[in-house]
Amino acid sequence: MMLLLFQAGVAIGQPFVMNSVSKLAVTWFPRKESVLATGLGSLALFLGMMLSLSVTPFLTLSFGFEPMLMVYAAIAVIGAVFFLIVGRSKPKIAPEPDDEASEAFSSKAFRRGIRSKDIMLLSAAFFIGVGLFTALATWLEKVLEPFGISITDAGIIGGVFIVGGIIGSIVIPALSDKTGRRKPFLVGELLISAAALMIFVTGGSFMFLLAGALVLGFFLMPSLPIGLQVSAELVGSSMAGTAASVLCGYSLRSDLWSSSS
Amino acid sequence: MESVKTTFGSFQYSIIVLVVLDLVAALLCSQITETGKHHP
Numbered sequence: 001m002m003l004l005l006f007q008a009g010v011a012i013g014q015p016f017v018m019n020s021v022s023k024l025a026v027t028w029f030p031r032k033e034s035v036l037a038t039g040l041g042s043l044a045l046f047l048g049m050m051l052s053l054s055v056t057p058f059l060t061l062s063f064g065f066e067p068m069l070m071v072y073a074a075i076a077v078i079g080a081v082f083f084l085i086v087g088r089s090k091p092k093i094a095p096e097p098d099d100e101a102s103e104a105f106s107s108k109a110f111r112r113g114i115r116s117k118d119i120m121l122l123s124a125a126f127f128i129g130v131g132l133f134t135a136l137a138t139w140l141e142k143v144l145e146p147f148g149i150s151i152t153d154a155g156i157i158g159g160v161f162i163v164g165g166i167i168g169s170i171v172i173p174a175l176s177d178k179t180g181r182r183k184p185f186l187v188g189e190l191l192i193s194a195a196a197l198m199i200f201v202t203g204g205s206f207m208f209l210l211a212g213a214l215v216l217g218f219f220l221m222p223s224l225p226i227g228l229q230v231s232a233e234l235v236g237s238s239m240a241g242t243a244a245s246v247l248c249g250y251s252l253r254s255d256l257w258s259s260s261s
Numbered sequence: 262m263e264s265v266k267t268t269f270g271s272f273q274y275s276i277i278v279l280v281v282l283d284l285v286a287a288l289l290c291s292q293i294t295e296t297g298k299h300h301p
Contacts, residue, residue: 118293121292122289128282128286139275146272180297183294186290191284198276200276201276201277
């Protein structure tokens with residue numbers, strides 16, 4: 001019962017963090033910097049994931065399961081308190097003049113926003129993209145097994161995939177901001193990542209798979225910040241967090257589907 | 262992915278399914294309004 005209660009607590013907190021990235025970016029940064037800001041926020045999520053995956057076994061073996069959880073709880077509390085002290089919901093002067101006149105949140109505007117064709121298309125793309133990422137992260141060892149790749153080497157390839165994503169989450173959003181274009185980057189990333197995925201069908205040497213995983217991470221993972229930014233720009237800054245929550249809702253269903261089916 | 266593997270006998274078929282889904286996602290995104298230059 002206690003486990004259920006506290007797991008629910010963690011689950012309730014997660015959307016507040018996930019959905020605030022693009023909302024904060026459009027509230028605090030001018031349009032020409034907002035994708036990079038979203039990219040850096042998303043990058044922090046990937047970094048946290050990578051760090052926790054590598055540090056958790058060490059903490060568990062060294063101190064035990066409960067102390068490991070206590071360490072993460074303490075880090076989360078410190079992070080939350082730090083954000084409460086230094087974080088501000090919006091700047092005194094809006095970075096974009098028309099943001100002041102952005103449509104206020106209302107249930108009517110919310111319904112119109114989530115029923116728009118663009119948000120529906122983006123939600124479907126998020127469903128696929130996040131499912132694809134989760135499927136790869138969950139099954140990578142099994143996928144690489146037929147090519148004679150050991151569990152250790154599969155872990156290295158998985159790590160390089162994340163590193164590629166971290167680099168891509170800085171480079172591609174910066175290019176999107178510089179050119180002021182979103183759609184060509186979003187479509188291009190998905191097309192290149194589809195081609196890069198073929199390395200897991202054809203197989204090859206360890207170095208080839210490593211290079212392929214780097215390219216795949218570089219192009220697949222930045223589609224998250226660009227997609228979040230597009231959703232924020234489609235609905236306006238006042239409903240950016242709501243749009244992100246719709247996309248993340250689809251992502252969660254996709255996570256459940258790809259990891260269990 | 263496990264269910265696709267069970268059906269086809271290999272994870273490589275699952276990857277082909279993922280490639281096709283990735284292309285579908287690209288197609289969906291190509292239908293979205295460009296938001297970069299103009300304001301919503």
